Amino acid sequence: MTDIAAVKAALKQQRIETPSWGYGNSGTRFKTFAAPGAARTVWEKLEDAGEVHRLTGIAPSVALHIPWDKPSDGDWGKVSHFAAARGIEIGAINPNVFQNDAYKLGSIAHPDKAVRDSAVTHILECIDVMNKTGSRDLSLWFADGTNYAGQDDFRSRKHRVRSSLEAVYAALPDGKRMLLEYKLFEPGFYFTDLSDWGVALGHCQALGDKAQVLVDLGHHAQAVNIEAIVAHLLDEQRLGGFHFNARRYADDDLIVGTTNPLELFCIFVELVSAGNDPALSSHTAQVAYMIDQCHNIEPKVEAMVQSVINCQEAYAKALLVDFERLRAAQQKGDVLGAHRAVMDAFKTDVRPLLEEVRVDMGAPADPIAAHRESGYLERVAQTRGTADASGGFPT
Numbered sequence: 001m002t003d004i005a006a007v008k009a010a011l012k013q014q015r016i017e018t019p020s021w022g023y024g025n026s027g028t029r030f031k032t033f034a035a036p037g038a039a040r041t042v043w044e045k046l047e048d049a050g051e052v053h054r055l056t057g058i059a060p061s062v063a064l065h066i067p068w069d070k071p072s073d074g075d076w077g078k079v080s081h082f083a084a085a086r087g088i089e090i091g092a093i094n095p096n097v098f099q100n101d102a103y104k105l106g107s108i109a110h111p112d113k114a115v116r117d118s119a120v121t122h123i124l125e126c127i128d129v130m131n132k133t134g135s136r137d138l139s140l141w142f143a144d145g146t147n148y149a150g151q152d153d154f155r156s157r158k159h160r161v162r163s164s165l166e167a168v169y170a171a172l173p174d175g176k177r178m179l180l181e182y183k184l185f186e187p188g189f190y191f192t193d194l195s196d197w198g199v200a201l202g203h204c205q206a207l208g209d210k211a212q213v214l215v216d217l218g219h220h221a222q223a224v225n226i227e228a229i230v231a232h233l234l235d236e237q238r239l240g241g242f243h244f245n246a247r248r249y250a251d252d253d254l255i256v257g258t259t260n261p262l263e264l265f266c267i268f269v270e271l272v273s274a275g276n277d278p279a280l281s282s283h284t285a286q287v288a289y290m291i292d293q294c295h296n297i298e299p300k301v302e303a304m305v306q307s308v309i310n311c312q313e314a315y316a317k318a319l320l321v322d323f324e325r326l327r328a329a330q331q332k333g334d335v336l337g338a339h340r341a342v343m344d345a346f347k348t349d350v351r352p353l354l355e356e357v358r359v360d361m362g363a364p365a366d367p368i369a370a371h372r373e374s375g376y377l378e379r380v381a382q383t384r385g386t387a388d389a390s391g392g393f394p395t
């Protein structure tokens with residue numbers, strides 16, 4: 001039996017973080033199409049993130065990428081205040097150690113210690129930004145890897161990664177966390193230093209409790225069972241957070257839940273299940289739910305709202321799983337009975353329930369319709385104009 005009041009209460013607690021870089025122009029390596037009104041500066045990205053929160057009621061923080069989002073005067077207090085005035089706060093801080101020429105052969109795994117040191121120095125500056133903005137999470141992704149057999153020594157690179165991460169970990173104040181993101185390929189095509197959850201988990205366990213694994217849904221090979229990875233990391237108490245997006249072939253960064261709604265739902269089922277487990281509930285409560293998505297052909301604010309809604313729908317359906325029925329069927333070895341228990345929840349239309357939840361929270365029942373009616377896009381297109389296509393994703 002489902003306790004709808006409890007489901008609604010849980011839905012009101014859900015939080016999804018949006019990425020600043022999702023509000024600027026972005027594209028493929030073939031073409032970046034300039035979108036009218038796309039954010040050009042950190043201020044405009046914060047305005048857009050505030051609009052997504054106003055429309056959904058569950059997106060009260062925004063992740064920043066440094067130096068893309070660094071204000072010209074370096075005044076992070078001003079950034080925090082600007083965000084607070086729009087009802088949002090600064091979320092994860094993402095250092096960028098992949099765009100300087102010096103990083104051609106890697107950053108924290110680079111053969112030259114001077115390059116490794118400069119990458120660590122940049123990350124330490126990002127910890128300073130966390131201290132100034134009140135951000136809890138340092139979100140680390142490294143483009144480090146190689147393209148050819150023999151290009152560099154795997155074990156030496158592993159040791160360089162470990163000692164660089166140790167230097168960062170040592171500087172992390174109490175109460176802050178380091179999230180380590182893995183990716184199986186790109187820009188390295190032969191080998192990636194942090195290629196999968198096992199490698200990331202190994203480093204995190206060696207570093208200490210403040211180091212946690214970040215799962216980006218786009219960073220796995222085809223057919224990898226991400227919900228099983230999530231279950232394993234939760235059980236190890238090492239799931240730090242997500243980068244939600246949808247993929248079809250590679251790291252496509254499409255709107256969350258568009259190509260993979262069942263996968264997204266199954267991930268949330270694991271989270272609800274762990275949240276119900278007294279041994280894992282406090283670990284599960286600290287998981288960061290972040291979107292990492294760039295929109296190439298669709299309007300950006302609207303796309304971000306759709307992603308938030310899709311996360312909300314997946315969570316609502318996961319909350320409807322009858323776990324008593326599911327566990328009983330599993331215990332009996334009733335294969336289809338167990339499958340049907342999960343699929344019954346997946347097939348439930350949760351849209352009317354979510355409309356009620358939104359209205360209770362003071363958000364519009366239909367955030368997309370409200371956005372279209374509000375004239376926000378027309379207004380920002382007028383005031384911001386059409387930014388240079390490289391405006392949001394600096395090269």
Ligand code: PSV
Nearest residue numbers: 021094141181216243251292
């Ligand atoms: C890398 O593909 C990634 O997923 C990392 O999270 C980066 O920070 C982000 O995309 C933006 O480049």
Ligand code: MN
Nearest residue numbers: 181216243292
């Ligand atoms: Mn990511």
